[in-house]
Amino acid sequence: MKREKTWKDLVPVAELEDQWVSRVTFGSRLIAVYDTPSGYYASLALCNHGGADLCDGYFDGHIIECPLHQGAFDVRNGKPISAPATRRMITFETRNVDGILQIRI
Ligand code: FES
Numbered sequence: 001m002k003r004e005k006t007w008k009d010l011v012p013v014a015e016l017e018d019q020w021v022s023r024v025t026f027g028s029r030l031i032a033v034y035d036t037p038s039g040y041y042a043s044l045a046l047c048n049h050g051g052a053d054l055c056d057g058y059f060d061g062h063i064i065e066c067p068l069h070q071g072a073f074d075v076r077n078g079k080p081i082s083a084p085a086t087r088r089m090i091t092f093e094t095r096n097v098d099g100i101l102q103i104r105i
Pocket of ligand 1: 047048049050051052066067068069070071072084085
């Protein structure tokens with residue numbers, strides 16, 4: 001049976017890197033949080049191509065480039081936009097509630 005997603009506190013917004021990507025530990029998961037011109041987005045931090053930590057990659061606008069093989073993803077929807085990344089990354093909805101960034105997970 002599929003578990004229903006709920007909103008969970010992730011991190012105070014004040015602790016996030018400005019206009020950059022931040023690594024946040026959430027239970028046993030590593031989450032990448034992206035501060036973009038259109039708001040905050042979040043995904044699993046490990047690249048689905050080879051497991052590199054996307055938080056060590058290059059971030060610009062809405063695009064994260066993996067540090068290992070330079071595959072790239074659009075953080076708004078997880079879509080791969082540059083090889084060798086070919087699979088959509090797992091993303092999470094976000095919302096800011098009184099200065100706490102929440103993800104729907
Ligand atoms: S590990 Fe990210 S593109 Fe290969």
